Amino acid sequence: MSQAEPTIGKKRRSQSSDVPTSGIHSLLKLLPFAKPFTWNFIVVLFLVIIYNGTSVLQPYLVKIAIDRDLSVHHPNYQGLLHITIIYVVIVVLGVVANFAQVLVLQYSGQSIIREIRLQLFRHIEKQSMSFFDTNSIGRLVTNVSSDTETVSQFFTQFFLSMMRDGLSVVMIVIAMFELNVKIAAISMIILPILFGISFAFRNRLRNAYQATRSRLSAVVSFLAENLAGMRIIQIFHQERRQDDRFGELNEKHRRANVREYRTSVFFNRVLELVGNLAVAAVVWFGGGSVLHGAILFGTLYAFISYIRQFFQPINSMTQQWNTLQSSMVSADRIGKLLEREPSIQDKPAVERIADVSRVRGQVEFRGVTFSYQPDMVVLKNISFRVEPGEFIGVVGPTGAGKSSIISLLARFYEPQMGSVLIDGKDVRDYAQDDLHQVVGLVQQEVNLFTGTVLDNIRLFREDIPRERVVAAAERVGAHHIIERMPHAYDTPLVGKGQNLSMGERQLLSFARIIALDPRILILDEATANLDSQTEELVQQGLQAVSASRTTLVIAHRLATIRHADQILVLEKGQLVERGRHDELVAKGGLYALLAEKSGVNARVVSGS
Ligand SMILES: Nc1ncnc2c1ncn2[C@@H]1O[C@H](COP(=O)(O)OP(=O)(O)OP(=O)(O)O)[C@@H](O)[C@H]1O
Ligand SMILES: [Mg+2]
Structure with missing residues (x-):
């Protein structure tokens, strides 16, 4: 029995670093914490649909205004006024829906953090002394403070992005095909390219992100240790040496941070470049169609707007890869801690003493x-x-x-x-x-x-x-x-x-x-x-x-x-x-x- 355990431990560890299945498993185990907020998440989904709907409708309305009401042969003030009013209503509705969605989602996310933290602390409090012989206080502090925060990002950022951005992409695609099948089909070439670039950058972005986190935590723990032991450092005249070590850690953190920004800026610009090339392509093909009279100008305008609207969700979904990775690691650590039963427990149905005195x-x-x-x-x-x-x-x-x-x-x-x-x-x-x-x-x-x-x-x-x-x-x-x-x-x-x-x-x-x-x-x-x-x-x-x-x-x-x-x-x-x-x-x-x-x-x- 005792021999079987280490092998299980080893297997899980190697899995969590390569194949994230155990990480997903750990995240799913934390789902009960989100369960009380099921209704909130449903409301969020509803609000996200409204918000996305309003975003997708905006170019469409402009297109109607251009093609129907602004056409030189049949100027239509009445129609233009209607469209303008609808546009304003939709914009306001979108803002309100977005605001409400952020509030509800953050409320739920913060409540989940609070709950997990409380449970973790209670769980740690119940542990026997032998637990504290083998678990460092620093690690436990991280578990309760930042791991919980990271896990809650799964429920807020990751969940939100998959819902909002996934839906966005789908809705934009539908709107495009609705407008014109041929140009839509041409525009679809951009999708695999965007996803391909995101996929290619995925690991680089993640590594850069994790390097920064780990360098930062090295800086923080060095600081904590040194501030606590400042007296000893001064007595032994170790200030200079510690300065040098701190400088080194700081430098590493700076380099990692710069690398993270460089990677992410590079990624964003590449996405933007591809997007703009796609706009150019649509201008060329769509412009040709306008000249041939196959489509109206408003349709072209709407297409260009939609192509531009593509980046944001795809970019944001790529960033979520980080969130998913780090929340899986955190969920794994939290899960292991929660699974650990105190080695010393009351006997079942233990008799309480009525009067201790x-x-x-x-x-x-x-x-x-x-x-x-x-x-x-x-x-x-x-x-x-x-x-x-x-x-x-x-x-x-x-x-x-x-x-x-x-x-x-x-x-x-x-x-x-x-x-x-x-x-x-x-x-x-x-x-x-x-x-x-x-x-x-x-x-x-x-x-x-x-x-x-x-x-x-x-x-x-x-x-x-x-x-x-x-x-x-x-x-x-x-x-x-x-x-x-x-x-x-x-x-x-x-x-x-x-x-x-x-x-x-x-x-x-x-x-x-x-x-x-x-x-x-x-x-x-x-x-x-x-x-x-x-x-x-x-x-x-x-x-x-x-x-x-x-x-x-x-x-x-x-x-x-x-x-x-x-x-x-x-x-x-x-x-x-x-x-x-x-x-x-x-x-x-x-x-x-x-x-x-x-x-x-x-x-x-x-x-x-
Ligand atoms: N948490 C622990 N885990 C492992 N070994 C321990 C732990 N606490 C104490 N020991 C070991 O058990 C032995 C007895 O320790 P204990 O603390 O009972 O000694 P003590 O008589 O109280 O000593 P002192 O007078 O220095 O306080 C020591 O060899 C010590 O290294
Ligand atoms: Mg003693």
Whole structure:
């Protein structure tokens, strides 16, 4: 089974680059997003027919005026007036139909983008942590922002062009044959030539277009990376080197862009040239017919107008080749993302917890073995039990697997062997929503969002009252710091909290977790960013909040967990020691070693 999958993946990839069948397939899969707008598209079709009809009628009306009313022998003012009035009505009707069509189509197109974006975002939100290990944020951002835009162009531009321009060509051809079969037949020679030229240019236009897009995205991602890491670049005096690289990327983009314009201008001029040659031919043959009296002058005029009207739709349909290609690529990417099911899902008919606060908070690991990737075991046969309300410290060298233990408890990942239980129930038997309310996590890397301090502490949950937020902040010692900010709790945070110090961000994330009031509290390296004074505050807060709940603290600074009820010592994915601080120090094992080291560190820091 697992062997069959890569081959399928490979096959699809090669198909999408050469034969666009899988691309079309992906586009069709997105059709349900357009379905609610079926009526809009029907209205658009109707409006397009009206608009095209009015365009084709215009030369015809002029022809009638010339041949019937302006003829020297029978001047007809009455008829001329009628034709003029009809002409004006038709022109106005055409403008109105065109306007309405653009509105309805854009409304539908934009609604489709909104829908696809929303679905994609929801889908990504549902994914498990392992998904984010393998999908870069940049790629996902592109998927949600520009791929959706490109796909919607299929529903608007491509669809519109095929309808409008296809219909246009057909209507013009009919009008020509209606006027005069012989000249129409001669004019038809132009059609295969125009289509032949378009076909010949098709790939060149596409390649030029795609080259520009990819050069542009290189420029954009270079910019994003460099702006984010500007401090490092300045410290390492890399400005010049980065300038050169940016200059190079810019130059490539410029060249691609110029090439794109050159190709498309060349193509347009060739089309125009062919069209004008066709006009010349019609003038010659049609003019001859006028002289012989086979046709009237007005008919010739109408023919010339129609030949001119040919370019626009054919040109526009050729451009759609780009749209089709790029929307197929985007649809393929979106489709793959939407198809991907979260690897961790609630069991069917999982029982929800009526009252999360009634969870006692007992934690047990039973023979847990876990790896992120096959044959790289991160945790080996881990077993321990934490009674409700206990305060547990987890220590060990870097990479020992401490954070991984926590990820398993929050069921961000699932163990390959053994089980993780809360209150004696496997975490896989909880609904994930319940589990995330039971287990609260504070990580070293604090994630803040655009919004006020208040929003960030209660994570936009309006059901948490302001008082509870303030109480939470007071409890972790963040209240005074927040009160000193320009607008206290209503101070807006810039970016990801760039207007705050690391320690302040950390305190906010503490307050956040207290406001959410989980039964099991986990702190991963959370005190690392605090100065000793703030850390003391947090220590006090921690004591206060840990009293009423099970608390697991991962700490490099052992002072934080000195008084823990139990300390788990991990090394290379194995639980090597466990016990109270004094017991472990007395034992003289790994913990004693770590304690000695951190004791030395503490002395150095306080001495400097
Ligand atoms: N998302 C991941 N994908 C693959 N491997 C991972 C992932 N996260 C961690 N690992 C690996 O698992 C092992 C344990 O990592 P873990 O983060 O649990 O260590 P830790 O004890 O928390 O270390 P630290 O003290 O540095 O935070 C490491 O070897 C690490 O490289
Ligand atoms: Mg860690």
